Amino acid sequence: MAEYDEQQQKLTIKLVYYGPALSGKTTNLMRLHDLLQPQLKGEMMTLETRNDRTLFFDLLPLGFRAPSGLLLKFKLFTVPGQVAHDGTRKAVLSRADGVVFVADSQRDQGTNNAESFQNLADNAARVGLDFESLPLVVQYNKRDLDDIVSEEEVSRRWGKARWPVFFSSALSGLGVQETFGELLRHVYRDMERRFELKSRHGVEEAAFVSSTMAAGRQGGDDASCSG
Ligand SMILES: Nc1nc2c(ncn2[C@@H]2O[C@H](COP(=O)(O)OP(=O)(O)OP(=O)(O)O)[C@@H](O)[C@H]2O)c(=O)[nH]1
Numbered sequence: 001m002a003e004y005d006e007q008q009q010k011l012t013i014k015l016v017y018y019g020p021a022l023s024g025k026t027t028n029l030m031r032l033h034d035l036l037q038p039q040l041k042g043e044m045m046t047l048e049t050r051n052d053r054t055l056f057f058d059l060l061p062l063g064f065r066a067p068s069g070l071l072l073k074f075k076l077f078t079v080p081g082q083v084a085h086d087g088t089r090k091a092v093l094s095r096a097d098g099v100v101f102v103a104d105s106q107r108d109q110g111t112n113n114a115e116s117f118q119n120l121a122d123n124a125a126r127v128g129l130d131f132e133s134l135p136l137v138v139q140y141n142k143r144d145l146d147d148i149v150s151e152e153e154v155s156r157r158w159g160k161a162r163w164p165v166f167f168s169s170a171l172s173g174l175g176v177q178e179t180f181g182e183l184l185r186h187v188y189r190d191m192e193r194r195f196e197l198k199s200r201h202g203v204e205e206a207a208f209v210s211s212t213m214a215a216g217r218q219g220g221d222d223a224s225c226s227g
């Protein structure tokens with residue numbers, strides 16, 4: 001649930017990378033952190049443990065200021081994929097405004113992907129999110145590996161679903177920005193309905209996406225993400 005602070009003219013949007021253990025959620029955030037310009041972008045915070053396994057979450061803050069003066073702040077989180085950390089996953093998912101589901105393309109990960117997607121639907125219900133209307137993009141990661149499901153198989157699996165599917169190699173950054181951009185477009189439509197971003201704040205969909213991506217290029221620290 002986006003937090004709108006009328007007094008401070010601030011809208012805080014929470015986006016969550018969800019998926020099975022080791023699918024590449026933290027790597028997606030690290031690549032976004034590298035790809036986006038550094039000046040306005042908040043420092044990424046990771047709480048990593050041994051063997052690349054997130055124990056709590058990662059957080060990457062971004063932000064830009066709308067023509068109306070409204071500050072749009074984005075908080076990007078990853079959940080820990082390991083089955084045991086379901087309580088943390090639920091807490092991180094709570095009040096999310098959009099989700100990227102990062103699946104592992106490796107052939108032997110089909111069951112883990114399916115269970116994690118079901119876990120996402122279950123936890124969304126538990127924290128009171130409407131899964132039907134939640135902006136969601138599916139990403140099949142690790143396309144650079146050998147034993148992976150083909151794009152045709154993935155299309156067959158998700159073809160009838162309403163969520164867009166992207167392919168990526170987060171390790172090299174391929175597809176990372178495209179996935180995030182698509183999520184931003186879906187989130188925009190939701191925010192536009194609720195906060196009239198276009199008429200009240202002068203923010204159109206294309207600007208919403210490009211300003212977030214170019215968060216660092218605007219200079220000045222009025223849109224600083226700290227605090
Ligand atoms: N070959 C390849 N390896 C990847 C890719 N993306 C991530 N990895 C590797 O997969 C391992 C796990 O990546 P993470 O990003 O830590 O995975 P995670 O989804 O955050 O894992 P949890 O925090 O345990 O849920 C790391 O060794 C990454 O370098 C990719 O696209 N290709």
Ligand SMILES: [Mg+2]
Nearest residue numbers: 025026053054
């Ligand atoms: Mg992680």
